[in-house]
Amino acid sequence: MNTRITPQELSKLPASPGIYKYFNTAEELIYVGKAKNLKKRVSSYFTKSHITNRKTFRMVKEINGIEITIVNSEFDALLLENNLIKQYQPKYNINLKDDKSFPFICVTKERFPRVISTRRFNKTDGDYFGPYTSVKAMNNVLELIRKLYTIRTCTLKLSEQNIAAGKFKICLEYHLNNCLGPCEGLQNEDDYNEEIQNTKEILKGNLSIVKNYFKRKMETSSKALDFELAQKFKVKFEMLDKFQSRSIIVNQKLTNIDVFTIVSDEKTAVINFLRIKKGAINLADTVLVKKKLEEQDRDILLLIIENYRLKYSELNREIISNIRLKLWTDDIVTIPSRGDKKKLVELSLKNALYYKKEQMIQTQTPVNKNRLLETLKSDLRLKHLPVQIECFDNSNIQGSTPVASLVSFINGKPSKKNYRHFNIKTVEGPDDFESMKEIVTRRYQRLKDEQSPMPNLIVIDGGKGQLNAAKEALQSLQLYGQIPIIGIAKRLEEIYFPNDPLPVHLSKKSESLKLLQRIRDEAHRFAITFHRDKRSANSLISVIDEIPGIGPSTRDKLFRQFSSVGKIKDASITDVAAIVGLHKAQIVKDHLEGPQKKAPN
Numbered sequence: 001m002n003t004r005i006t007p008q009e010l011s012k013l014p015a016s017p018g019i020y021k022y023f024n025t026a027e028e029l030i031y032v033g034k035a036k037n038l039k040k041r042v043s044s045y046f047t048k049s050h051i052t053n054r055k056t057f058r059m060v061k062e063i064n065g066i067e068i069t070i071v072n073s074e075f076d077a078l079l080l081e082n083n084l085i086k087q088y089q090p091k092y093n094i095n096l097k098d099d100k101s102f103p104f105i106c107v108t109k110e111r112f113p114r115v116i117s118t119r120r121f122n123k124t125d126g127d128y129f130g131p132y133t134s135v136k137a138m139n140n141v142l143e144l145i146r147k148l149y150t151i152r153t154c155t156l157k158l159s160e161q162n163i164a165a166g167k168f169k170i171c172l173e174y175h176l177n178n179c180l181g182p183c184e185g186l187q188n189e190d191d192y193n194e195e196i197q198n199t200k201e202i203l204k205g206n207l208s209i210v211k212n213y214f215k216r217k218m219e220t221s222s223k224a225l226d227f228e229l230a231q232k233f234k235v236k237f238e239m240l241d242k243f244q245s246r247s248i249i250v251n252q253k254l255t256n257i258d259v260f261t262i263v264s265d266e267k268t269a270v271i272n273f274l275r276i277k278k279g280a281i282n283l284a285d286t287v288l289v290k291k292k293l294e295e296q297d298r299d300i301l302l303l304i305i306e307n308y309r310l311k312y313s314e315l316n317r318e319i320i321s322n323i324r325l326k327l328w329t330d331d332i333v334t335i336p337s338r339g340d341k342k343k344l345v346e347l348s349l350k351n352a353l354y355y356k357k358e359q360m361i362q363t364q365t366p367v368n369k370n371r372l373l374e375t376l377k378s379d380l381r382l383k384h385l386p387v388q389i390e391c392f393d394n395s396n397i398q399g400s401t402p403v404a405s406l407v408s409f410i411n412g413k414p415s416k417k418n419y420r421h422f423n424i425k426t427v428e429g430p431d432d433f434e435s436m437k438e439i440v441t442r443r444y445q446r447l448k449d450e451q452s453p454m455p456n457l458i459v460i461d462g463g464k465g466q467l468n469a470a471k472e473a474l475q476s477l478q479l480y481g482q483i484p485i486i487g488i489a490k491r492l493e494e495i496y497f498p499n500d501p502l503p504v505h506l507s508k509k510s511e512s513l514k515l516l517q518r519i520r521d522e523a524h525r526f527a528i529t530f531h532r533d534k535r536s537a538n539s540l541i542s543v544i545d546e547i548p549g550i551g552p553s554t555r556d557k558l559f560r561q562f563s564s565v566g567k568i569k570d571a572s573i574t575d576v577a578a579i580v581g582l583h584k585a586q587i588v589k590d591h592l593e594g595p596q597k598k599a600p601n
Helices: 008-014 038-044 054-062 073-086 135-148 160-164 189-204 207-223 227-247 297-311 340-377 432-450 463-475 511-545 553-562 567-569 573-582 581-592
Strands: 001-007 018-023 027-036 065-070 103-108 115-118 126-127 257-264 268-277 279-291 316-322 333-334 390-397 400-410 420-423 457-461 486-488 494-496
Touching: 001 008, 018 038, 018 073, 018 257, 027 038, 027 054, 027 073, 027 279, 038 065, 073 297, 073 567, 103 160, 103 189, 103 268, 115 135, 115 189, 126 189, 135 227, 160 279, 189 207, 189 316, 207 227, 268 297, 279 340, 316 340, 316 432, 340 457, 340 511, 390 432, 390 511, 400 432, 400 511, 432 463, 457 463, 457 511, 463 486, 486 511, 553 567, 573 581
Parallel strands: 257 316, 316 333, 390 457, 457 486
Antiparallel strands: 001 065, 018 027, 018 065, 103 115, 103 126, 257 268, 268 279, 390 400, 400 420, 486 494
């Protein structure tokens, strides 16, 4: 049942479990809560003795309408509350956001399945394992699987018809013994699927099943006097054993346990989650929650546990924690007082406390940033704090391939997503001044057109000439005087201002000068790298275009893979053939090296 009432109609509320939603005069949802008894819970907000928190008092003053939904149980209310908070993110609720950025390992649903990492979750595509909060940990697992098994990495559609028709040819992975060539029917499908099944056991954390498999294979091969094959299985067995021993943190007999701990203060709560399988951490995650009202640790943790239940599909039946919890399911929640389970809780708490400490350091950092920016503001006599600084630099060698770069620093640190490269379009020859004028015009014309925020300071890598060119660009856009602009000359590290014939000399030990030098050097590095890559690309394109029988498509493939003529020369013909095929590889290698090098028989 859904109904809307005003704060003056609280007597109409039922004494039933459900969720309640508060709306302000603008019809915005400002809070969602759950209750075992809606009438008691909602009425308590409008009792003065209940309100001891300023934010709660402020929220109650905003309430203009109340909407309730009656459910069968308090557990159903928790589920509904969880979904509504994530969907609407009301301003007085703690933040519960679905994190889509964590990667998964997916075993695809196709003939001869692949094992891939992905950040997209779609159950119809395959079996998913994770998510992994550490990309490094995920890559370690993938590396182990690829050392143990010969699973294909190509995206070919290996249907029986395609293989029988001979549509595919083995690639470099086959020659490196990383794949057994199912694309040409060189590997039996049953054998391949057996490896896939063992891979799934590893991803589930059941390493003992796979170890026993290798042990049996090792013994069988040894009895058959095939000692070379037995040695291969022994190496894989030891590899798994080493991986498992590195992962185990407590008693290996402890399995299928979820650990939840919470550390909180008046403003925030940090929750750590560990999943234990065979004594090893199978999953780990930490989340920080900003308290909005007077949320209790128990309520926060219950909400987070249910959030994890939805995120990871299911939770283990046994849950251990550092606070007492009563769930609505048959799950066992305990607070261990000794032994290995207590060590797990202590480890989880250690992770939560470390995360909290790191967050505190990060929140304190802006104070130091602001101090540096305040110093720069004072030294340059700026009106506003230079929170966002953009710096331009040109690059060309004897007039060839002129390019330019823009780097952006926010709060004194590089903001690489805002970096930009420029190809000089309207200037012919080595004219740094006109090139600077062009790129500054293009940059801020675009920001004007997009109505995007302008920087607080523009830095030009160069002296009076480049600075005047940039000034003319701003004047043509009617932006001059609105954005401070300076030039920094390399030789004496002088700071130039427009219309000021005398430069400013900052102390060599000045933090302001060091920041400007760092920004200028980053712009120079970024421009030089772009210029080098472009020259290399132009050289490659020029040489490849001269080869008869090689078209733009083949040229682009070679460029993406090798990026220079020298790298193509150094590569084996097998490596080049893996990109463009053996016939075209032979043509390219013969042209670059001469006809003396032929393809191996």
